[in-house]
Amino acid sequence: MSLSRRAFVGLAAASVAGAGLAACSSPAAAPATTGTSSSAAAPAGQLPATTIKILAPSYADSSKADWDKIIAEFNKKQPNVKVELQIEAWETFSEKVQQRIQAKDYPDILNDNAFAAQASAGLLYPIDEVMSAATLASIEPALMKNGVGTDGKTWAAPDIASARMMAYNTDLFAKAGITAAPKTWAELEDAAKKIAAQGAAGYGMPLGKEEAQVESSLWLWGAGGDWASGGKLVANQPATVEAFTEMKKLIDAKAVQADAGASNRQQVADLFDNGKLGMYVSHSGLMGNTRKKFPNIKFDLAPIPSKDGKPVAFGVTDFILAFNNKDANRKEATKQFLDLMYSDAMYEGWYKGTGLLPVTKSQIEKAKASDKDNAKFYEALSFVKFNPVSDPKWDALKGALQSTAGTISKDAPDAVVKAIQAQLDAAG
Amino acid sequence: MSTVVAARRASGWKDTITALPWIAPTLLLIAAVVIYPTILMFQTAFVKYTPQGVERGPAGFANFNGPAGAFTFPTVPWPAIWTNTVVWVVVVVLATLVCSLALAQFLNKDFPGRKLLRLVVILPWACSVVMTTTVFNYGLQADVGVFNRLFVDTGILQAAQGFTKNPATSFWVAVFVAVYVSIPFTTYTILAGLQSVPGDVIEAAHMDGANVIQRYWSIVFPMLRPAIAAAMLINIINVFNSLPILKILNEAPGYHTAHTTTTLIFEYKVKLGPGVASALSIVNFGFCLLIIAIYLAVVKPTKEVQ
Numbered sequence: 001m002s003l004s005r006r007a008f009v010g011l012a013a014a015s016v017a018g019a020g021l022a023a024c025s026s027p028a029a030a031p032a033t034t035g036t037s038s039s040a041a042a043p044a045g046q047l048p049a050t051t052i053k054i055l056a057p058s059y060a061d062s063s064k065a066d067w068d069k070i071i072a073e074f075n076k077k078q079p080n081v082k083v084e085l086q087i088e089a090w091e092t093f094s095e096k097v098q099q100r101i102q103a104k105d106y107p108d109i110l111n112d113n114a115f116a117a118q119a120s121a122g123l124l125y126p127i128d129e130v131m132s133a134a135t136l137a138s139i140e141p142a143l144m145k146n147g148v149g150t151d152g153k154t155w156a157a158p159d160i161a162s163a164r165m166m167a168y169n170t171d172l173f174a175k176a177g178i179t180a181a182p183k184t185w186a187e188l189e190d191a192a193k194k195i196a197a198q199g200a201a202g203y204g205m206p207l208g209k210e211e212a213q214v215e216s217s218l219w220l221w222g223a224g225g226d227w228a229s230g231g232k233l234v235a236n237q238p239a240t241v242e243a244f245t246e247m248k249k250l251i252d253a254k255a256v257q258a259d260a261g262a263s264n265r266q267q268v269a270d271l272f273d274n275g276k277l278g279m280y281v282s283h284s285g286l287m288g289n290t291r292k293k294f295p296n297i298k299f300d301l302a303p304i305p306s307k308d309g310k311p312v313a314f315g316v317t318d319f320i321l322a323f324n325n326k327d328a329n330r331k332e333a334t335k336q337f338l339d340l341m342y343s344d345a346m347y348e349g350w351y352k353g354t355g356l357l358p359v360t361k362s363q364i365e366k367a368k369a370s371d372k373d374n375a376k377f378y379e380a381l382s383f384v385k386f387n388p389v390s391d392p393k394w395d396a397l398k399g400a401l402q403s404t405a406g407t408i409s410k411d412a413p414d415a416v417v418k419a420i421q422a423q424l425d426a427a428g
Numbered sequence: 429m430s431t432v433v434a435a436r437r438a439s440g441w442k443d444t445i446t447a448l449p450w451i452a453p454t455l456l457l458i459a460a461v462v463i464y465p466t467i468l469m470f471q472t473a474f475v476k477y478t479p480q481g482v483e484r485g486p487a488g489f490a491n492f493n494g495p496a497g498a499f500t501f502p503t504v505p506w507p508a509i510w511t512n513t514v515v516w517v518v519v520v521v522l523a524t525l526v527c528s529l530a531l532a533q534f535l536n537k538d539f540p541g542r543k544l545l546r547l548v549v550i551l552p553w554a555c556s557v558v559m560t561t562t563v564f565n566y567g568l569q570a571d572v573g574v575f576n577r578l579f580v581d582t583g584i585l586q587a588a589q590g591f592t593k594n595p596a597t598s599f600w601v602a603v604f605v606a607v608y609v610s611i612p613f614t615t616y617t618i619l620a621g622l623q624s625v626p627g628d629v630i631e632a633a634h635m636d637g638a639n640v641i642q643r644y645w646s647i648v649f650p651m652l653r654p655a656i657a658a659a660m661l662i663n664i665i666n667v668f669n670s671l672p673i674l675k676i677l678n679e680a681p682g683y684h685t686a687h688t689t690t691t692l693i694f695e696y697k698v699k700l701g702p703g704v705a706s707a708l709s710i711v712n713f714g715f716c717l718l719i720i721a722i723y724l725a726v727v728k729p730t731k732e733v734q
Binding site for chain 1: 478479480481482495496500501502503570571588590592593594680681682683684695698699700
């Protein structure tokens with residue numbers, strides 16, 4: 001009995017030693033194998049068993065499947081690396097990110113629309129540590145610079161871009177006797193009122209907690225202002241008051257959808273898709289959905305009106321952020337995953353799933369040539385403006401706008417702007 | 429004399445030690461799910477966090493009264509929030525009690541289909557609160573909601589209203605839904621109390637010439653006190669801490685006038701981080717204890733419960 005047990009222990013020890021030996025020898029062999037044939041899935045190049053975690057928003061119903069395709073491909077090369085994917089809705093996305101950070105359960109890869117707060121908290125890898133030089137070079141430099149923090153380091157890489165333009169229902173416009181898309185605020189007001197008189201809502205203004213920061217920025221830029229002023233973000237400035245006054249004018253004239261202060265983008269899009277809304281600021285993903293699922297809605301796209309008629313377009317890039325989990329294997333796996341994700345073969349399917357615009361040079365070229373539906377969005381990319389996402393104070397301003405911009409439906413614009421400034425100052 | 433006391437005390441200690449193996453699991457559970465979170469709440473309230481939840485050292489009282497403190501953050505409508513908190517608890521608990529007393533009285537009568545009706549009354553209780561509230565939320569939407577459709581088609585309303593989009597109406601919608609989901613439990617507790625009212629006492633009162641109202645207020649109601657006391661105490665705590673109903677039915681963003689202190693905690697958690705949220709939680713905790721203390725002092729329900 002005791003003899004057989006000892007024999008078993010000995011055997012086990014021998015096999016462990018053998019495994020250890022094999023493990024020791026593999027790194028030495030790795031450079032030779034990868035040097036000769038990089039594409040072959042040589043076991044020597046494989047990472048030891050580890051897990052990387054991805055947290056991403058839902059761009060479309062296919063979002064999970066789109067990520068899963070990359071994960072499946074990645075696992076062919078790295079079968080030992082488990083990839084945990086969590087997809088969450090945009091509306092509550094920042095809360096989910098916050099929960100993960102509070103629990104110190106940092107996702108290795110986070111797909112989000114902001115990065116400054118995490119970067120300034122020292123939670124991230126500079127993006128060039130988790131992407132190869134070739135991958136970084138494949139991304140359009142004009143978009144890449146959105147990921148540069150105020151300290152000059154690149155903390156995030158864009159993964160999709162979107163341009164926002166005004167979509168308008170041509171049938172409703174014709175019915176209301178409007179011949180051209182409005183260019184100035186006065187024309188917009190006039191068109192919205194005419195459409196409202198026909199029984200539909202004129203202009204869709206989502207000032208709920210999801211999109212208030214976008215809508216506010218558009219009107220501020222339309223008034224010729226900008227959040228950044230004198231090196232910091234300022235809400236309480238004459239241009240903001242002017243913008244909010246104009247927005248309130250439309251709300252008071254009942255030319256916008258009901259309950260503007262509590263509507264999110266999707267609710268406005270739903271109204272448009274059902275022919276109950278004349279115009280709203282939209283992006284290629286939403287319009288793709290309208291084209292596919294609501295073929296009887298006839299629409300066209302135009303630049304967003306401004307006070308003096310100078311066209312405004314809004315640009316957004318979402319980002320890939322890599323959290324520092326202090327684990328070399330996870331970092332290496334993250335790097336290989338991201339390099340794979342941005343490769344043409346993987347990235348094309350992934351970005352198309354989002355319905356938005358690509359960020360890699362090769363895909364932008366390809367899409368400009370072939371994607372006729374979104375031609376106007378690509379054109380707009382040349383004059384879009386971006387929100388100041390690289391400023392660590394942007395999160396506070398965004399939060400204040402999301403909380404408070406909607407109250408212009410009942411309060412005076414200058415009081416609302418003061419409240420936003422007060423929240424911004426306090427949260428600093 | 430003193431030796432007797434000492435002996436009794438010693439035997440008391442001995443009893444406790446003998447009982448320890450049996451009560452230890454409960455004590456451990458209480459320590460884990462009641463005491464530990466309370467300690468954590470107090471700790472968190474004095475730590476500085478970024479809104480994303482990254483720790484930034486000790487905060488002192490800054491989470492309470494700093495520039496971004498729970499009580500000093502600008503634009504928070506405090507008078508409305510305190511009023512709401514009190515109105516929320518008092519109105520929901522009392523309205524539930526009144527409805528439940530009537531309903532229990534009715535369900536206590538013998539009539540055909542009573543079993544089925546009792547089952548139907550229990551349904552809102554069996555459903556998840558989040559689900560029930562979401563159904564109300566959809567029904568009250570201005571463009572697709574069935575309740576709105578009903579109100580407009582019957583002429584009660586001229587045009588559909590966004591009940592849940594406006595803080596003034598959404599608060600009262602939430603009160604209604606809270607009463608709706610609290611009724612089953614309260615009704616059943618009172619119904620159980622009614623079963624224990626002996627029929628012969630009521631009969632005797634009847635013989636003595638007491639009318640229906642006298643019989644109810646002088647005999648039935650006093651006998652229901654233990655049941656009502658238990659139901660109200662549980663309701664007060666439940667309603668005070670109820671988050672999902674107010675949160676789901678309030679679609680207006682930010683620091684609006686339909687918040688109670690409980691929903692404000694969650695608004696703070698998202699916008700200002702866990703430190704500030706914990707600071708308000710402590711006060712909320714104290715406020716809850718105060719309401720219960722007032723209730724205990726005024727109604728003295730424990731006399732009957734014991």
